[in-house]
């Protein structure tokens with residue numbers, strides 16, 4: 001019954017927001033950006049005309065991205081805009097600009113700068129998995145436009161095929177069948193602060209490192225690369241908090257989005273994620289780095305189960321379906337959600353760490369790609385977010401935020417260097433800005 | 439290819455300093471290439487501010503329609519002899535000034551505050567007029583309300599001038615002292631027609647002593663340092 005309804009969404013020409021998208025759109029405000037960016041750096045400069053042609057041919061294959069945000073009486077919704085193609089623009093220094101829900105606004109954006117082609121997406125449309133499929137398909141088509149033949153393998157969609165409704169289903173309700181309902185909470189976490197940058201400046205600091213070296217050290221500690229990086233970030237935040245000499249130290253907790261597709265099979269490209277919260281409380285005592293890795297590792301193994309995730313998922317969907325909430329007009333609902341998020345939602349977390357995983361490309365495309373990058377938009381409080389993306393042998397860790405001092409970035413990359421991982425750092429920070437030498 | 443001598447991370451060929459710590463790059467074997475391609479573009483894009491005028495206009499139209507409905511219902515259907523719709527329309531107007539006008543017009547906060555107070559006073563005047571409490575309103579309520587606003591404005595203005603906490607506290611205390619004397623005077627004049635200073639003088643004495651103490655602390659640097667040391671938070 002539900003499946004029939006979702007399958008009809010594409011024909012109906014509009015989409016309900018899924019569970020995650022509801023939150024992203026309700027808490028939208030002028031200085032918060034639920035927009036993220038994926039980039040591929042090619043071995044030659046981008047030809048804008050070819051990229052434009054590629055976008056024109058690729059967009060119809062992704063009807064879920066050809067949409068506009070509209071305000072209904074009770075909920076926002078995504079209104080289909082067939083034939084929509086985002087304008088291909090030269091890149092800007094402050095990426096991931098917030099969306100405004102104004103008419104004519106693009107929720108998908110395409111940029112180019114030298115060899116880098118970037119795709120920015122509003123998070124209500126798709127999650128990292130869906131965005132990567134779009135970027136791969138676009139890049140493959142771009143190479144075809146410039147004369148290379150790229151086959152439709154390794155997740156590149158065939159743009160000649162008609163879009164399948166299953167690719168745009170809302171998979172949350174289908175798996176919200178658990179008897180138990182759980183919600184993720186937690187006490188207030190440590191939040192670092194600093195000098196805020198003027199509106200809207202996004203400081204991006206990107207470190208590239210070889211995966212093999214990371215894996216080697218992660219293996220020594222008995223963990224995966226994501227767990228290892230999460231532990232390194234927690235350790236960094238513990239050190240930064242310690243340097244502030246507080247009387248009582250707060251727990252350091254990360255919010256880590258989890259892709260649900262390995263647990264609950266679906267072909268959807270829309271949001272299908274939940275978050276987990278690895279946490280260390282420095283009040284309990286000093287942890288060595290190896291101990292932090294072990295804590296994160298065991299936390300992930302213990303809690304990332306199909307049953308537990310289903311309970312969280314059921315709780316979220318039940319909230320969205322509750323008749324009390326449903327019949328409240330959307331402005332009131334959005335205000336309540338925004339206030340709730342400001343006072344409760346972000347408090348239990350110190351930072352976001354997202355890792356959409358290893359990007360695989362068809363060999364013909366891979367031969368021309370030097371690097372893959374991901375940038376998250378400005379967080380609710382302006383603190384840095386952290387995004388990880390790896391392509392074969394290279395892994396890129398990107399911090400993006402609106403705080404001037406790069407304390408967290410510096411401590412994190414210096415720590416990796418000390419662990420024997422060589423890091424190359426690039427940044428969009430202004431060099432003449434008076435940056436203190438530390 | 440250069441490394442930061444401080445952090446040990448590899449840097450971009452175009453970098454003149456380490457983005458993490460600011461240490462300048464000095465490498466005799468590989469000098470900084472000022473014309474090397476930058477890793478990120480330099481062109482900034484401005485983000486358009488949120489336009490709230492659309493919402494403001496919609497709300498204005500809705501409120502105007504509601505006011506018109508009230509007036510029509512009052513005149514032709516429900517209790518035509520009682521002017522209840524005047525209260526409703528007045529209330530709607532005050533709400534419009536408080537909530538909708540800021541969306542349409544970006545004014546200085548002080549101008550907005552003055553306008554809001556004026557709207558509220560006008561509404562209370564309307565109520566007083568309709569309930570035949572005009573004399574009471576003009577002789578007591580209006581002066582007291584104005585005195586409260588004036589007293590509240592003094593510390594706000596001081597704080598807006600970025601004076602110290604001490605100065606703001608002093609101005610607030612002084613304003614409170616004057617306000618209490620004025621309040622008693624207004625009440626006395628309304629009740630008996632004659633100002634007979636009583637309780638307000640006690641308050642004023644306490645206030646003057648407190649302000650004087652703070653003033654001494656403010657003017658004597660050594661004393662100020664001592665107080666700062668003893669009371670630091």
Ligand SMILES: [Zn+2]
Nearest residue numbers: 442445456459
């Ligand atoms: Zn450095």
